[in-house]
Amino acid sequence: MTRYWWETCRGDHELFTSQIVLDEAGAGDPQSAQARLDLLEPLPLLEISQPVLLFAQNIIKSGLLPVEADRDAAHIATATVHQLDALLSLNFRHLVNASIQMRLRRLALREGYELPVICTPEELMDITK
Numbered sequence: 001m002t003r004y005w006w007e008t009c010r011g012d013h014e015l016f017t018s019q020i021v022l023d024e025a026g027a028g029d030p031q032s033a034q035a036r037l038d039l040l041e042p043l044p045l046l047e048i049s050q051p052v053l054l055f056a057q058n059i060i061k062s063g064l065l066p067v068e069a070d071r072d073a074a075h076i077a078t079a080t081v082h083q084l085d086a087l088l089s090l091n092f093r094h095l096v097n098a099s100i101q102m103r104l105r106r107l108a109l110r111e112g113y114e115l116p117v118i119c120t121p122e123e124l125m126d127i128t129k
Helices: 002-008 019-025 030-040 050-061 067-081 098-110
Strands: 086-088 117-119
Touching (some): 019 030
16 A cells, blocks of 8 residues: 555655654665665755754653654654654554654644644545546
8 A cells, every 4th residue: 555655646746754754664684684775865854953853852851752763753743843744654552552642742732732643544545537
């Protein structure tokens, strides 16, 4: 489904990436990693700024995500601070999780941010087409 979304729906959205995503995409099997990096290469790179790092730290400090989920917190913080509409993920444990998102939304609001929709690519598909 993700491949289908990437092939048919990505043109309907303005996409961004971050160095964190590139680091994750570049891991694993070298051939598969290169294929992932080739797809991401044309996307604008979002800055991992001081506000992003601070918000990511606050997510961890709040206990909403465990310390070992610091990359997940960084994904959330990057999308939030850069005011993206949506953060796409297949991480159901920490990201695509309604219970965690409700609490993240409250934290973001307290810090002056609006949490983006965090969903799977499938959830972002326009089924009316």
